[in-house]
Amino acid sequence: MASQIRCGPRTTGMGDQWVGKTVGYLRGKLEAELSIPGGAPAVVSRDGGVSSQAVQETYRLEHGDLLEFVRPAGTKG
Secondary structure (H helix, E strand, C coil): CCEEEEECCEECCCECCCCCCEHHHHHHHHHHHHCCCCCCCEEEECCCCCCEEEECCCCECCCCCEEEECCCCCCCC
């Protein structure tokens, strides 16, 4: 499975172009495209989203990762 990045309903295409990039770099690069809210926690899962873990801005995406920027509950947009 290739890597993918999402925030709410917005998703990047799947591919390996994100592998090796840090969460901080990806946040800055995709902030406008995915409408990532400031301070949104980053979470990574590798098994289709069944289990996930919070990651730091320095985490480097690996092949098969699903990186999600999580919107705080009760927010729109």
